[in-house]
Amino acid sequence: MSRAFILLLDSFGLGAAPDAAAFGDTGANTFGHIASWAADSGKPMSLPNLERLGLAAAAHDASGEWAPGFAMRDGFTGAYGAAREQSTGKDTQSGHWEIAGVPVLFDWGYFPRDVPSIPAAVTDKLQELTGVPGFLGNCHASGTEIINKHGDEHVATGKVILYTSGDSVMQIAAHEEHFGLERLYAMCEAAFELVKPYNIGRVIARPFLGENGNYRRTSNRHDYAVPPPSATLLDHVKDAGGEVIALGKISDIFATQGVSRVVKGVDNMALFDALLKVEEEAGDKSLTFVNFVDFDQAFGHRRDIAGYANALHQLDERLPEFMVKLKEGDLVVITADHGCDPSWPGSDHTREHIPMIFFGPGVAPRALPISDTFSDIGATLAKHLGVKPLSNGTPLL
Structure with missing residues (x-):
C-alpha cells in the first residue's frame, strides 16, 4: 500500500533565497527570526518533533545559521532538506503549482500600491453589474485589519471592502448576514471575469461576521482562480485512479483541477x-494535500511573531497524533509555498527557501541537497505513488 501526504505550513520559509534581492527580501528568514525573537524574549522555541525530523538542520543548510534554541545536530529521523523556487513570483499559486510539478515561468499581473489600487475600469464595471453603492479600501492591506477598519461602514452603507496584496489577487470582503454569502460569491465571479485582462491569478471572497468594529473572517472563503496551465501531480494521481483529497484552500488554488474530495x-x-x-479513511494510491493557512493569513501577513510561534508549537505538539497512525507505505512531506517573515517590513510574502522534510515508515534518515525547484517534492511523491512522472522535478528518495 502506498499513500502520500503533503502537510504545507503556509508561508513557513527557512531563509532568503539566492534571488531574494530582486524581491527586496535580502535577509528575510521566517523560521530564523521567529526563533531569534523567542530566544531574545527569554522563552526559546521548543519544537521537539519537528526538530527530530530535521527542521533546524534543513534551516541551517538553507540559511547557513542554526536557529537559536535548537541544539540537535545529529540523530535525525527524517530525510530533510530545503528548496529554492523556480517560479518568477513568490505568490501562493506559484508555490503550490511548482510543488506539484508546474513552475510558473510567466509573470502574473499585480495591482499597484497606489490608492486606489484596483483601476476604475474594473470597479466601475463591477458596480454597474452588481448594483452595490460603492467600495471601501481599494488598497494593499492585511485582510483582518481592513475588515475591522471598514466593517462598520460596510454594514451601514452596503459598500463592499476591496483590497489586494503582493500576490496576484483581488479580495472582496462582505458581511455574511448583512450583505449575503451568495451575493458575495456572485460578485466575485463577476470580478474574476473583469480582471482576466490584467492577468490576475485569483479573486478571493472574504466573508466575515461580527459587529461594532469586532469582526472575524469565516471558513466560507472561496477563491476564483486561474487553473494550472498543465497537468500537475494532482492530475496524475487522479488519472491513475487514486483519490486526491484537498484540505483547506488547496482545491481553490488548483481551481478544483485534479481534486477528488474537498x-x-x-x-x-x-x-x-x-x-x-x-488519514484513517484514505486508500491506496491516495494523495492528501493540506494547507495550514493560519501561519500566513493570521500571523505572517499581520506580522504577529508571537502568534506565529504559538501556532508552530501547537502543530508540533499534535504531530505525534498523526505520526502514530501512519501505515506501511505512507510517505509524508512537511513543506511550505513561500515565506512570510513576521519580522519583515510591510505585510507581503518573502522570497525564501522552503522546507522539504520527508518521513514515514520506510524513509531512511538523511540530509538532502538543496533543490533548485520545489517540483522535486512532487516528483518524489509521483515516484512513490507509481504514477506518471511529472514534467518538472527530480525524485529525491
Missing part, C-alpha cells in the same frame, strides 16, 4: 482534526 476547516487545528480523520 475538506474544509476554520483554522489550523480544525484542519489538523480533519487530517487525522482523512
Whole structure:
C-alpha cells in the first residue's frame, strides 16, 4: 500500500533565497527570526518533533545559521532538506503549482500600491453589474485589519471592502448576514471575469461576521482562480485512479483541477482534526494535500511573531497524533509555498527557501541537497505513488 501526504505550513520559509534581492527580501528568514525573537524574549522555541525530523538542520543548510534554541545536530529521523523556487513570483499559486510539478515561468499581473489600487475600469464595471453603492479600501492591506477598519461602514452603507496584496489577487470582503454569502460569491465571479485582462491569478471572497468594529473572517472563503496551465501531480494521481483529497484552500488554488474530495476547516487545528480523520479513511494510491493557512493569513501577513510561534508549537505538539497512525507505505512531506517573515517590513510574502522534510515508515534518515525547484517534492511523491512522472522535478528518495 502506498499513500502520500503533503502537510504545507503556509508561508513557513527557512531563509532568503539566492534571488531574494530582486524581491527586496535580502535577509528575510521566517523560521530564523521567529526563533531569534523567542530566544531574545527569554522563552526559546521548543519544537521537539519537528526538530527530530530535521527542521533546524534543513534551516541551517538553507540559511547557513542554526536557529537559536535548537541544539540537535545529529540523530535525525527524517530525510530533510530545503528548496529554492523556480517560479518568477513568490505568490501562493506559484508555490503550490511548482510543488506539484508546474513552475510558473510567466509573470502574473499585480495591482499597484497606489490608492486606489484596483483601476476604475474594473470597479466601475463591477458596480454597474452588481448594483452595490460603492467600495471601501481599494488598497494593499492585511485582510483582518481592513475588515475591522471598514466593517462598520460596510454594514451601514452596503459598500463592499476591496483590497489586494503582493500576490496576484483581488479580495472582496462582505458581511455574511448583512450583505449575503451568495451575493458575495456572485460578485466575485463577476470580478474574476473583469480582471482576466490584467492577468490576475485569483479573486478571493472574504466573508466575515461580527459587529461594532469586532469582526472575524469565516471558513466560507472561496477563491476564483486561474487553473494550472498543465497537468500537475494532482492530475496524475487522479488519472491513475487514486483519490486526491484537498484540505483547506488547496482545491481553490488548483481551481478544483485534479481534486477528488474537498475538506474544509476554520483554522489550523480544525484542519489538523480533519487530517487525522482523512488519514484513517484514505486508500491506496491516495494523495492528501493540506494547507495550514493560519501561519500566513493570521500571523505572517499581520506580522504577529508571537502568534506565529504559538501556532508552530501547537502543530508540533499534535504531530505525534498523526505520526502514530501512519501505515506501511505512507510517505509524508512537511513543506511550505513561500515565506512570510513576521519580522519583515510591510505585510507581503518573502522570497525564501522552503522546507522539504520527508518521513514515514520506510524513509531512511538523511540530509538532502538543496533543490533548485520545489517540483522535486512532487516528483518524489509521483515516484512513490507509481504514477506518471511529472514534467518538472527530480525524485529525491
